[in-house]
Amino acid sequence: MGAELELAEDEAASVFSARKVRARLRADDGKPVPAFRATLAWGKERLLSLFHEGQAAESLVRARAHLVDEVLREAWLRHLSPDSPGIALIAVGGYGRGELLPSSDIDILLLHDGTSLEHLRKSLEQLTAFFWDIGLEVGSSVRSLDECASEAAKDITVITNLMEARYLTGDESLFGAMQKRLTPDKVWPVAEFFRAKKAEQQARYRKYDDTGYKLEPNVKESPGGLRDIHTIGWVAKRHFGASTLSELRDHGFLTKQECDELFAGQDLLWRVRFALHMITGRREDRLLFDHQVKIASLFGYVNSDPQHPNQAVEQFMQLYYRTIKSLSCLNDMLLQLFEEAILHPLPDAAVKIVNARFQIRNGYMEARNDDVFRKDPEALIEIFLLMQQHRGLEGIRAQTVRMILRDTRLINDEVRNDVRARTLFMEMFRERRGLTRNLRRMNRYGVLGRYLPAFGKVVGLMQYDLFHTLTVDEHTLYVVRNLRRFAMERFRHEMPFCSQRMDKIAKQELLYLAGFFHDMAKGRGGDHSDIGASEARQFCLDHGLSHTDAELVAWLVKSHLVMSLTAQRADITDPQVIAEFTRKVGDRTHLDYLFLMTVADIRATNPALWNSWRESLLLDLYKATSRTLERGIENPLRQEEMVDETQAEATPLLAAQGIDAATADKAWARFGDEYFLRHSAEELAWHLPAILKAREEELPLVIVDTVGGRGTTVFVYMHDRDHLFALSTGVLARLGLTILDARIHTSADGFVLDSYVVMEGDGSPIQNPHRHEEIREQLRKVLGDPAISRVEINRRIPHRLKHFNTPTTIYVSQDEARARTVLELVTADQPGLLSMIGRAFHKRGILLDAAKIATIGERAEDVFFITDSAHRPITDEETLDDLREVLTRTLDRSEA
Incomplete structure (x- = not known):
């Protein structure tokens, strides 16, 4: 046994000496169970005390195993003789390694010779029962030598457990015999x-x-x-x-x-x-x-x-x-x-010389001399570029990895400022192929953080929330990966539109650089977008990029959140919103870069965030902005034009269903412009046939389907009634659904046309037709009963949400162009949130015009467009203060 293990066992013995443990176990007054229980409890308390005192973990895990060894041996003595022939008690698995934490599995093997088991069966059963009586949860297996050999030969897990076997007590010759039967020349050869x-x-x-x-x-x-x-x-x-x-x-x-x-x-x-x-x-x-x-x-x-x-x-x-x-x-x-x-113990295959510093051996890149990096520290960058340029390599040879780890400290300001190192690093981004893989290697081997100290600061940096599911460095490299996939033929099926736009990008390396820098200033205080933009600009200029290219990269870093925020929080059916966003973008080139950056960022932030609904929002914003750019920023689309275009696109779709233009126009005359601004032509062609067919006695009309790739949409058509928004969202919440979007509309003659985009609570799409029917029936049942004014939501707050405290924050502004008030609300997500908000609105006579729903991890960041009961914006400060106070009191959770 190695000196290290002997030392560890000595330390373990110093915590629980065999003599002291046995003395405690034997002080039983004829009642062994209490004595054993008390000894285990004493041992646990001793370990916890040592942990708090800062004792090395090595000695703690060994000490726990040492204590259990003594308990098992003493228990064995109570039920079998220590030298019982034909049976042995063996520790296996992690316990066999001598590593036990407070609640680790205690795995043992009762090893027998194949003939002694039957007459010992009763004693072994009593021994196993004793383990449970004393509170020791032991996982035991009973096998003969032949069974051990047979099972080990079939199962890698079994051979692994038995390789770590450690003799405790009993017939020691059996243990030796088992070890001889499990050697690599008999089962599981080394290779x-x-x-x-x-x-x-x-x-x-x-x-x-x-x-x-x-x-x-x-x-x-x-x-x-x-x-x-x-x-x-x-x-x-x-x-x-x-x-x-x-x-x-x-x-x-x-x-x-x-x-x-x-x-x-x-x-x-x-x-x-x-x-x-x-x-x-x-x-x-x-x-x-x-x-x-x-x-x-x-x-x-x-x-x-x-x-x-x-x-x-x-x-x-x-x-x-x-x-x-x-x-x-x-x-x-x-x-x-x-x-x-x-x-590969045989002589190496032929070596391929790459240059004076590197060569390829057996499919791996390696340094030709031990002092390569010491002589030329910029070679620490060069080797990764060479990995990109030589396709099909398995990786960097282990001995060279060891040299990289040893010599990364040589990357200092002198190297960072060296034109050779800067040229090599930029060439990696221009090379494109293999970029993500090699940035990952550079990060893993510590080179990336040394060459770019700003990146080194975000290595392992996490944000304690449910929104960012990866550390900042991992997220950053995922963004670059996503951008690269847009440019690769084999991934075109994933995001076809993004791949099409990527084809139009003249300098893809600028996009990769922006993705690489977009979050690099996190964790340093201040606005990470502003700080990162400044650092990205300087980096680009230092690395030989033109001022034009440097400004584009800096702009992308500074603006990387603008498109997602606009799509998710602003009313992108409003021509003014589109015009303002278009002014920020400026031209098609910036729009393409920003669109691709936004998609890659969202998809790398949280897998649950990306869905067909969010994709449709970004596409709608992209297309509306493109049209505005085509017309000229000084000549944006007017509301009337947008309404006419949507109706014109819907007309042939309705004709295919037997509804002529005159019939459609007559029905649509009841609906205001807002309805057509908020719905696509496909949705109009979905709604109208159902509305025309619906008889009075069939109301409320509820239809559930997936239209235009926007996720599952629930459409409600009925006479307006009190508490409608609160009831509808309450039912959906009670069904365990997440609401992604709410579009609320009331016709001139008092009919509501409300749409909710929903998904399952775990973020998955709703695909089961029976689930569609369940949603429809539950909504009809509640909305059709005038006596129901409240839906009780019995779903508990998910366990993960309870650990975050997001105080409710409310911002109010006025949308003068559309005569409504905008209420932005940030609060802790919880079941039935929208229903609670809807009830608060109703009690104060507030009408909901539309809502933009965004759940960001543990936070709900929702925007509501509201008016008073006379359809006027709410400007009275006392009324607004009262609304803020009520919402804050209602939504803040004391248990958060």
Whole structure:
């Protein structure tokens, strides 16, 4: 056994000496169960105290295993003799490694010789029952030597567990016999084992979307987590029988610095996992939001900035993310070294010389000399450009990765200012192909943050909310990835319109640079768009771009939120809104760049955010802006023209359904211009046939369908009635639906034509026809009963939302052109939110003209266009103050 493990066991023994533990267990006065329970409770309290005192995690996990060893051995003595022939008690899995956290699985194997089991069965059953009686949740398997060999040969999980087996008590000769039957020459040869573990890791990565940088990572299973360290240990054990990770250094696979880095990362993850088990009282490996706050406090992080209430948790999580980044890098490097040693031990294939510094060997780029980067630090940039220029390479050879990690510190201001380094870096963006993959490599190996210190500051930086689902650096690289996919033929099916617009972009590298810089100034105070724009401009000029190109990149960084905010929060059926946005854009070139940037950013921020409805909003804004640019900003579309065009487009669609123009015009005469401004021609052709067919006794008319790629739309046509908006949204909320958009309209003769775009609560589209029917029937039932004035919504606030406090904030402005008041509301999302707002409006005689609904993670950011009961804007400050007070009191949750 290695010295490292011996030392760890010595530390464990110092926490729980075998003599003291046995003395406690045997002080039972004839009642063993209370004594065993008391000993386990004492051990748990001792471990928690040591954790709070800052004891190394290594000694804590070893001590917990050591304590359980003594408990199991003593329990064995109570039920079987210590040298019972033909049966042995074996620790397996993580417990076999001697690693136990407070609530870790305790896996044991009752190993027998195939003949002794029957006469010991009663004793073993009593032993197993005793484990449960004392509160020790033990996962046990009973196998003979033949069964162990057979099951191990069939299942990679079984062989892995048994490889880590550790003898506890009983017939020790059985343990030795089992080990001899599981050697690589008998089952799972080293090469086969390595391939299986690598495939297992890749499958695990896919389960977590190939990133460990999500907001609620799994400390054990996510990429960069403890399981990556286990994988390294398993392969090392199978390859050369290593019993400790430090033996990797002895075999030349790790340097001392890398070994220290590996152990430091493992220690942090163990401490985090220990804290998770401690605060939850159960096995828990997920760093959920509420756990993050508690652990940040346990680890001594504090909120020292009143303007930054989440400072402590974000600092703790940045340390966590940077740790798993380092561990992922070591995992990559070691698995590649193992692959070379295990799968390619024969002489290397022919070497292809690339230039004086680099060459290609066995499909990997490598440095030709150990001092390449020391002599020419700009080669730390060059190697990644070469990776882009030479297609089909597997990666950078592990020994060269080690050199990169060693020499990144050489990137200083002198290198950053060197024209050669700047030229190489810019050439990566112009090369395009392989850009995302190599930026990821540069980030993982620490080069990107060294070359651009501003990027280094956002590595591992998270925002404690439900909106941004990745760390800032990961999000940034996803934006670049999305932009690249618009330009790649094999991804044209994903976003055809975006691919078409990308074809028109003259200098795609400017778009990639803007995506790369758009969030780089986050976490530094101030407006990150303004700061980032200034830094992007200077970067472009320093790297040889023209002033025109630099200004375009800076403008995109500064304006990267403008299009999404306009589409989601403004009334884009209003010609004035379109005219104002067009003035901000200025020309088609800027519009194309900004549109692509906006789509890529939204899709990289939160997968649940991108849907057909949001896509349709951006497309509508893009097309309206394009038309305004064609006509000239000084000659925007007038409202009357927009109405006429929509009706003209709908006319042939209606004719195909047997409705002539005269019939349509007569029906449409009842509806005001706002109806035609807010609905597409496809929607008009969907509504009118149903309206014309509906008899009085069939009202309310409710139809549910997907029209024009805008998601599922619920359309309600009926006589106007009190509480209509509150009731409608209440029913939809009770059904667990999320409302994306509300368009409210009342005809001149008192009929409502209300539309709601909805999706399932988990963000998925509504595809089941039975679900459509359920929505229709529930709405008809409630809206058709005049006695119903309120819908009770019994859905609880989702667990994840409870950990965020978003105080209600209300802004009021006047839309003078359309004679209405605009109320912008930011508050905590909760079931039935719109219904509560609707009731508040109704009680005060406020009419809702339209609503723009946006749920941004845990926040609802909604805009309501309202008037008083006489259809006039609300300008009385006392009335507005009363409305603000009521909404704030109603919506702020005390439990948030």
